[in-house]
Amino acid sequence: MARRPRNVISLGRPSGFAYASLGIILIASFFPFYWTYLIGSGDAGTLTDPTMSWLPGGNFLDNARSVLTNPAVNFWKALGNSIIVSTTIALSTVVLSTLAGFAFAKLRFKGSGPLLIGVVATMVVPVQLGVVPLYILMNEFGWTGELGAVIVPALVSAFGVFWMTQYMQQSLPTELIEAARVDGCNMIRTFWHVAIPAARPAAAMLFLFTFVTAWNNFMWPLIILDQSNPTLPLALSLLQGNYFVDYSLVLSGTLLATVPLLLLFIFAGRQLVSGIMAGAVKG
Amino acid sequence: MATTDLDTTTTGSRTPDNGWRQRLGRWDVKASPYIYIAPFFLVFGVFGLFPIVYTAVISLMDWDTIRNTGSFIGMDNFAYVLQDRKFWVALRNTFSIFLLSAIPQLLLSTFIAAMLDNNLRARTFWRMGVLVPFVVMPVAVGIIFSQLFADNSGQINDWLGMVGVDPIGWHKEVLPSHVAIATMVNFRWTGYNALILLAAMQAIPRDLYEAAAIDGAARMRRFLSITIPQIRPTMIFVIITATIGNLQIFDEPRVFDTTGTGGADQQWLTITMYMYNTGWGQLDFGRASAIAWLLFLIIVVFSLLNLLITRKFISSSDSTGGK
Numbered sequence: 001m002a003r004r005p006r007n008v009i010s011l012g013r014p015s016g017f018a019y020a021s022l023g024i025i026l027i028a029s030f031f032p033f034y035w036t037y038l039i040g041s042g043d044a045g046t047l048t049d050p051t052m053s054w055l056p057g058g059n060f061l062d063n064a065r066s067v068l069t070n071p072a073v074n075f076w077k078a079l080g081n082s083i084i085v086s087t088t089i090a091l092s093t094v095v096l097s098t099l100a101g102f103a104f105a106k107l108r109f110k111g112s113g114p115l116l117i118g119v120v121a122t123m124v125v126p127v128q129l130g131v132v133p134l135y136i137l138m139n140e141f142g143w144t145g146e147l148g149a150v151i152v153p154a155l156v157s158a159f160g161v162f163w164m165t166q167y168m169q170q171s172l173p174t175e176l177i178e179a180a181r182v183d184g185c186n187m188i189r190t191f192w193h194v195a196i197p198a199a200r201p202a203a204a205m206l207f208l209f210t211f212v213t214a215w216n217n218f219m220w221p222l223i224i225l226d227q228s229n230p231t232l233p234l235a236l237s238l239l240q241g242n243y244f245v246d247y248s249l250v251l252s253g254t255l256l257a258t259v260p261l262l263l264l265f266i267f268a269g270r271q272l273v274s275g276i277m278a279g280a281v282k283g
Numbered sequence: 284m285a286t287t288d289l290d291t292t293t294t295g296s297r298t299p300d301n302g303w304r305q306r307l308g309r310w311d312v313k314a315s316p317y318i319y320i321a322p323f324f325l326v327f328g329v330f331g332l333f334p335i336v337y338t339a340v341i342s343l344m345d346w347d348t349i350r351n352t353g354s355f356i357g358m359d360n361f362a363y364v365l366q367d368r369k370f371w372v373a374l375r376n377t378f379s380i381f382l383l384s385a386i387p388q389l390l391l392s393t394f395i396a397a398m399l400d401n402n403l404r405a406r407t408f409w410r411m412g413v414l415v416p417f418v419v420m421p422v423a424v425g426i427i428f429s430q431l432f433a434d435n436s437g438q439i440n441d442w443l444g445m446v447g448v449d450p451i452g453w454h455k456e457v458l459p460s461h462v463a464i465a466t467m468v469n470f471r472w473t474g475y476n477a478l479i480l481l482a483a484m485q486a487i488p489r490d491l492y493e494a495a496a497i498d499g500a501a502r503m504r505r506f507l508s509i510t511i512p513q514i515r516p517t518m519i520f521v522i523i524t525a526t527i528g529n530l531q532i533f534d535e536p537r538v539f540d541t542t543g544t545g546g547a548d549q550q551w552l553t554i555t556m557y558m559y560n561t562g563w564g565q566l567d568f569g570r571a572s573a574i575a576w577l578l579f580l581i582i583v584v585f586s587l588l589n590l591l592i593t594r595k596f597i598s599s600s601d602s603t604g605g606k
Contacts, residue, residue, distance in 0.1 A: 022395070100323040125335055128579075158331070187312065222559075236423060261420070272418075273410045
């Protein structure tokens with residue numbers, strides 16, 4: 001974006017007001033975490049203590065340890081499960097969406113138009129519409145309680161195909177594919193050497209989105225998994241149920257559970273921001 | 284359309300097996316697209332499409348969860364649900380939470396977007412900053428806010444007490460519980476929507492602003508007469524996606540108390556919670572499916588309605604503001 005010339009009237013030059021209001025908004029959105037840390041570093045009485053100090057107490061590590069080692073909460077197992085589930089789902093969605101997106105965007109075949117429209121149309125269907133038969137299906141397969149029951153239905157997403165198709169239509173030149181074909185590449189090598197490198201930015205964003213969505217998903221794991229083999233959101237809801245007398249434990253566990261994605265965000269937040277903004281311009 | 288050229292890849296090899304290779308190449312071109320979309324459609328068909336269709340069948344059945352079969356009972360499930368007080372209460376709650384979150388969220392995210400649309404120092408920092416709540420699990424947000432909004436000496440009630448307001452029964456009364464849950468939704472989505480609106484604002488040609496500034500339009504005037512009309516399609520997009528998402532709300536109200544039933548008097552029972560409780564609390568899959576279909580119909584009708592209203596509303600402000 002070109003910079004505006006300096007001599008023109010000051011258009012949207014950052015004013016103190018902009019910084020101040022954004023600062024207040026950031027403080028407001030960080031406050032719940034700080035408050036959670038305050039309670040999580042106290043003891044059972046801190047939550048209801050009217051003279052609670054605004055400086056953290058010294059119990060956070062102790063509280064965290066008793067959450068982490070409590071067998072009823074299964075925190076480590078939940079963390080491992082969440083990592084397995086989200087990584088598998090995100091990888092598979094990216095690979096299968098890129099394959100299908102390449103075909104829809106750049107190859108000609110009978111029925112491609114109606115098929116794509118059909119896929120896009122299902123994006124407005126709420127997940128609730130499918131959960132009852134999905135549960136019955138998982139019961140038939142004997143997958144109830146298994147991670148596979150969470151992973152397999154989410155291996156693909158209509159949004160992923162829509163996203164990759166859009167991206168490749170715009171940023172993968174057809175001449176590049178033709179050139180590869182003329183050079184003797186067969187279809188799969190063309191896909192590997194031309195389509196995949198071109199699709200990398202969109203694939204990275206799709207990976208992030210899918211990962212976050214899978215990580216945060218609560219309803220389906222609640223339906224299909226049980227307490228002994230939970231994902232993180234499920235473990236959190238169990239923690240809340242188990243310890244409702246001592247909220248310093250509940251909140252220290254809750255804070256711990258948010259750490260992995262916050263770490264991911266530090267490294268990948270920039271891409272997430274540009275992904276959201278890029279999607280908005282197209283959408 | 285330019286892909287037609289792919290059918291004639293006859294350059295290169297003049298070896299004797301030219302004909303064979305050509306046929307192989309043609310087969311490759313013909314079959315490849317189907318091979319590429321096959322894995323997607325295989326999984327999508329079994330776990331995406333089939334359940335959607337089969338929900339309609341189950342909604343007409345009295346489902347036996349032990350034998351895993353059902354017997355047709357016509358529209359009885361729909362009749363039951365539509366006569367159930369809980370359904371209407373859940374519908375009221377869902378819409379109330381939706382309205383309480385949609386409107387403040389749109390206003391606030393437009394404001395944040397306008398602030399971000401300045402030539403800020405460290406703009407990546409600010410953009411990432413407003414997005415942080417988005418990556419926090421809704422369940423975690425729900426647990427944290429349910430304590431911030433605790434009825435007895437929760438932080439919010441403490442603050443209200445300082446300015447002389449009596450404690451509010453956030454978990455006891457209907458409207459306060461909706462406000463608390465809507466706050467969680469706003470916490471998670473305001474920054475996200477601000478970034479979408481920011482992208483739309485940055486696509487506005489800057490000379491529009493310069494021309495207006497030269498004509499003497501002040502900052503506020505430029506915002507109302509240029510920015511708002513220009514980002515109108517994106518605002519509609521934000522409103523529609525918020526509608527679809529918000530009407531399905533489950534995670535936050537589910538963990539708003541430890542029982543997950545939506546309050547002693549269903550103060551914050553939402554439609555999806557009602558469906559979950561019917562399906563996996565009472566193990567009545569027929570009725571749960573009927574609720575799922577009703578939810579889907581409500582979402583479709585309401586999104587269309589919303590589209591019409593927002594179009595009209597935003598375009599009328601356009602004609603008064605712009606010129």
